[in-house]
Amino acid sequence: MSPQTPKIKIVEVGPRDGLQSVSKIISTEDKIRFINLLSEANLPEIEVTSFVSPKWIPQLVDAKEVSAKITQNESSQYTALVPNLFGLQSAIDAQYQSVAVFTTVSESFSQKNTNCSVDESLQKIKNMRHIFEQKSLRVRGYISTVWHCPYESKMDVTLLFPIIEKLLSLGIQEISLGETIGKASESEVERYLIEILKRFDVSHFALHFHDTYGYAKNNIKKAIEMGFTTFDASAGGIGGCPYAPGASGNIATESILDLCESLKLETGVHREKLELAAQFIQSILKKDIVNHG
Numbered sequence: 001m002s003p004q005t006p007k008i009k010i011v012e013v014g015p016r017d018g019l020q021s022v023s024k025i026i027s028t029e030d031k032i033r034f035i036n037l038l039s040e041a042n043l044p045e046i047e048v049t050s051f052v053s054p055k056w057i058p059q060l061v062d063a064k065e066v067s068a069k070i071t072q073n074e075s076s077q078y079t080a081l082v083p084n085l086f087g088l089q090s091a092i093d094a095q096y097q098s099v100a101v102f103t104t105v106s107e108s109f110s111q112k113n114t115n116c117s118v119d120e121s122l123q124k125i126k127n128m129r130h131i132f133e134q135k136s137l138r139v140r141g142y143i144s145t146v147w148h149c150p151y152e153s154k155m156d157v158t159l160l161f162p163i164i165e166k167l168l169s170l171g172i173q174e175i176s177l178g179e180t181i182g183k184a185s186e187s188e189v190e191r192y193l194i195e196i197l198k199r200f201d202v203s204h205f206a207l208h209f210h211d212t213y214g215y216a217k218n219n220i221k222k223a224i225e226m227g228f229t230t231f232d233a234s235a236g237g238i239g240g241c242p243y244a245p246g247a248s249g250n251i252a253t254e255s256i257l258d259l260c261e262s263l264k265l266e267t268g269v270h271r272e273k274l275e276l277a278a279q280f281i282q283s284i285l286k287k288d289i290v291n292h293g
Contacts, residue, residue: 007267008260008265008266009206009229009231010256011044011176011206012047012235013232013250015035016049016081018250018281019031020050020057022238025061028069030284032066036071037276037280038274041273042076044269045079046079047079049081051064051087052081063080079099080096081102082101083102083124088131098139100141103125104144105155106145129170142175143160143175146180147188147192150181157195160177161199164200176205176208179219193226202226206230207219207232210249211237220256234252236278236281238282252278254278257274
C-alpha cells in the first residue's frame with residue numbers, strides 16, 4: 001500500500017445495530033458464533049452489544065454473557081454501546097476498553113428512541129465523562145438522523161454543529177454521523193459533508209449509512225473522495241433501527257469491500273471469512289423466519 005493510499009476502516013455493527021431490530025430472539029450461542037466468525041475475518045472494530053434495559057431492546061438481554069464468552073482477536077477492537085451510567089458500569093465490569101454513546105439531531109427521534117431531549121442525551125454523556133477519563137476508555141459517539149428523520153423529514157445541517165462541538169468537548173474520540181433512514185442522495189450527502197468539513201477535521205468522523213433506497217454505496221464512494229476513511233457496516237446488511245420506521249438494513253460489510261476492491265483501497269478484512277459470518281447470520285435469520293413466519 002503506497003503512503004498516498006488510505007486504508008479504509010470498517011466498524012462492524014452487525015451484532016448490535018444489526019440484531020437489535022430483529023424481533024425473534026437469537027440464541028446467545030448463535031450470537032457468540034457470529035461474533036467469533038467476524039473476529040476471524042480480521043475486522044478492525046466490532047460493536048458487540050449494548051448494555052441497555054431489556055425492556056427497550058429484548059434482543060440484547062444477554063449482553064453480559066455474550067461479552068464474556070466471545071473469543072477476541074488481538075487485532076480487533078471490541079466496543080459496547082452504553083446508554084447511561086448503569087450501562088457504562090456494566091461495560092466496565094465486562095472488561096470493555098472501548099464504548100459508544102449516542103445522541104441525535106432530531107428532537108422527535110430522541111424522544112422516541114431514548115425518551116429524552118437532545119440536550120438531556122448530551123447531559124447523560126457529560127455525566128459519564130469522569131468515568132471515561134478515570135478508566136482511560138476510548139469513546140465513540142453516534143449522532144443519528146443527521147440528514148433525514150422519520151418524524152421530522154429533512155434535517156437542517158446547522159443543527160448538527162453544536163452537537164459535534166459538544167461531543168468533542170466531552171472527549172469523544174470518534175463521531176459516527178448516521179443517515180438513519182437511508183434517504184439522502186449523493187448530492188445531499190456531499191452538501192452536508194462540505195459544510196461539516198468547513199468547521200471540523202475529517203479525522204474526527206466515521207459515517208453510518210443505511211441502504212433503504214440503494215444510495216449507501218454511492219454515498220460512501222463520494223465520502224471517500226472527500227477524505228473520509230471510516231465507515232460503519234453490518235455483515236449481510238442486517239438490521240435497521242427499531243425506532244426508525246421504514247429504515248431497512250445497514251449497508252452490507254461485503255458491499256464496502258466490493259467498493260474498496262474496485263477503488264484499490266485496502267481494508268485488511270479477510271473476504272472469505274467475512275462471507276462465512278454473513279452467511280451464518282443470514283441462515284439463522286432465515287431459519288427463524290421459516291419456522292416462525
